[in-house]
Amino acid sequence: MQKVRAILIGRMQPVHNGHMQVINKILEDVDELIIGIGSAQISHEQKDPFTAGERIVMMSQALAEMDVDPSRYYIIPMQDINFNAIWVSHVKMLTPPFSIIYTGNSLVKQLFSEEGFEVRQPPLYDRLHLSGTEVRRRILNDENWQELVPKATIDVMDEINGIERMKNLSIKEISDI
Numbered sequence: 001m002q003k004v005r006a007i008l009i010g011r012m013q014p015v016h017n018g019h020m021q022v023i024n025k026i027l028e029d030v031d032e033l034i035i036g037i038g039s040a041q042i043s044h045e046q047k048d049p050f051t052a053g054e055r056i057v058m059m060s061q062a063l064a065e066m067d068v069d070p071s072r073y074y075i076i077p078m079q080d081i082n083f084n085a086i087w088v089s090h091v092k093m094l095t096p097p098f099s100i101i102y103t104g105n106s107l108v109k110q111l112f113s114e115e116g117f118e119v120r121q122p123p124l125y126d127r128l129h130l131s132g133t134e135v136r137r138r139i140l141n142d143e144n145w146q147e148l149v150p151k152a153t154i155d156v157m158d159e160i161n162g163i164e165r166m167k168n169l170s171i172k173e174i175s176d177i
């Protein structure tokens with residue numbers, strides 16, 4: 001029988017427990033999931049501190065922590081392109097064939113539904129705390145960010161000196177003030 005394959009695309013800056021819970025839920029409904037690491041070309045910026053490679057390690061190790069069978073997912077980095085009207089074709093070029101997209105992002109929803117894909121809204125898990133913005137805010141303010149992310153994200157942060165990187169990126173140059 002043909003496999004039901006879906007996609008979830010996110011910047012994952014960084015990978016947090018909301019991403020992992022939603023992935024767990026989606027895997028109850030479909031055979032295989034493509035996890036797109038979005039804005040792959042951007043790193044070392046305040047809202048996007050981590051490289052695509054670093055985010056791939058966070059995600060693959062977090063999936064291993066959850067004991068997800070590796071034959072059920074693909075992790076694919078995806079650069080942004082300037083042209084929204086052809087972004088869906090760009091994503092299709094990079095991925096195995098899929099028929100369903102899970103997204104809470106209204107632009108992503110609009111672009112994929114115009115191309116005839118089934119768009120599903122994933123359930124939101126504690127969005128107030130489980131968001132990349134909140135994780136990054138807590139890291140910069142020395143608050144408990146560790147409770148919001150899988151162990152894999154903490155390990156990668158240690159490996160790459162992620163806290164120091166984020167703090168350095170947040171220091172404004174005199175010329176910016």
Ligand code: NAD
Pocket residue numbers: 008009010011012013018019022037038039040079080081082083084087102103104105107108122123124125126127130131132
């Ligand atoms: P994100 O990391 O904020 O979220 C990714 C997904 O995870 C979302 O769809 C959301 O539903 C889910 N999620 C996050 N927190 C959750 C929680 N607490 N509970 C449940 N689910 C949760 O990423 P995003 O901003 O949606 O990513 C879209 C990507 O697509 C970006 O990289 C963007 O640049 C890219 N994009 C590119 C183009 C272009 O290149 N022209 C156009 C549109 C989108």
